[in-house]
Amino acid sequence: MKKIALIPARYGATRFPAKLMQLIGNKTVIQHTYESTITTKLFDDVIVVTDSEMIFHEVLEFKGKAILSKGTHESGSDRIAEAVNALDVDIVINVQGDTPFISKEPLEKLLSQFKDSKVKVASIMKEISKDEVSNPNFVKVVVDKNFNALLFSRSIIPYTREKSCKTRFYKHIGVYGYRKQTLLSFTNLEQTPLEIAEKIECLRYLENGIPIRMSLVDYNGIEIDTPEDLEKATQFL
Numbered sequence: 001m002k003k004i005a006l007i008p009a010r011y012g013a014t015r016f017p018a019k020l021m022q023l024i025g026n027k028t029v030i031q032h033t034y035e036s037t038i039t040t041k042l043f044d045d046v047i048v049v050t051d052s053e054m055i056f057h058e059v060l061e062f063k064g065k066a067i068l069s070k071g072t073h074e075s076g077s078d079r080i081a082e083a084v085n086a087l088d089v090d091i092v093i094n095v096q097g098d099t100p101f102i103s104k105e106p107l108e109k110l111l112s113q114f115k116d117s118k119v120k121v122a123s124i125m126k127e128i129s130k131d132e133v134s135n136p137n138f139v140k141v142v143v144d145k146n147f148n149a150l151l152f153s154r155s156i157i158p159y160t161r162e163k164s165c166k167t168r169f170y171k172h173i174g175v176y177g178y179r180k181q182t183l184l185s186f187t188n189l190e191q192t193p194l195e196i197a198e199k200i201e202c203l204r205y206l207e208n209g210i211p212i213r214m215s216l217v218d219y220n221g222i223e224i225d226t227p228e229d230l231e232k233a234t235q236f237l
Contacts, residue, residue: 001090003111004045005037006083008076009059009097011052019224020055020097024233027062029224030055032100034064040104042111043093049083050097074191075201077176081187084180092183094176098224100233102175106217110177113213120182121205122213123149125170126220132171137225139172139200141214149212152200173219176202182210 009020009030020030027035030048037046048059048066059066067083076094084092091114095102106124113122125141132138136154143149151157152172160167178186192207194200205212222233 001114002044002088003042003091003093004047004087004089005043005093005095005107006080007033007037007046007048007095007097008079009048009050009052009055010076010079011050011055016224016226016230019230021058022224022230024100024230025237028058029100029230029233030058030097031062031064033095033097033102034059034062036100036102037095037107040102040107042104042107044089047083048097049080051079075204076174077178077183077201078187081183084183087180089180092178092180094178096174096223099173099175099221100224101221101236103219103221106173106175106215106219109215109217110175113215114177114179116213119211119213120179121202121210122177122215123202124173124175124215124217124219126173126217128169128171130167130169133169139174139198141170141172143170143214147214147216149202149206149214151206152198152203154198154200170214170216172202173217173221174223 021028050056051069056066056068069079069082113119133156139152140157141149141152142157192204195203
């Protein structure tokens with residue numbers, strides 16, 4: 001079973017434009033993400049897929065592999081689907097370009113889900129505190145007893161109306177795994193109402209009746225969404 005990691009890398013991020021070209025120490029965010037993914041030694045290949053010639057040349061400069069996407073895409077999944085169409089691969093892992101400290105353990109758990117032939121799409125989540133759950137920058141997820149996602153939202157889910165109930169809250173970490181054909185099918189689906197409203201691409205799967213299997217991981221990496229996150233990453237390094 002051939003496994004590759006594709007890293008979608010968009011230059012014009014809404015909240016923090018050009019964030020992938022910002023420096024953490026003496027390396028850009030995208031270089032950290034690429035090298036962290038390579039270091040896991042889980043993949044047959046690791047490739048950055050970008051709409052930006054600046055990012056494309058940056059990856060080539062540090063001797064990485066990159067593909068310059070041609071189309072305009074609504075999500076990272078749409079972007080890598082364009083690239084994967086011509087690749088010989090069974091399982092595709094979408095590692096977000098703004099996760100500079102991604103590690104082996106969550107990616108290994110994600111890949112293990114595909115030992116189950118019923119799993120077409122998988123992703124990861126971590127437990128967070130009640131204080132963190134109100135942050136709309138954190139996408140939350142609720143799951144069923146088999147760890148299939150029921151809903152993703154930027155709102156507080158679940159809402160604890162019964163105060164005596166001990167509720168566990170999960171943050172979705174935007175790293176996905178797909179079987180190749182499922183990913184290609186995704187890009188042919190129109191954007192869905194909840195996806196558009198929440199700006200959460202994986203809702204397109206759920207709204208089309210495609211299950212997403214979740215893995216609970218102990219992952220404390222930093223996602224670069226704001227200048228403050230960049231400062232935290234610098235301190236962490």
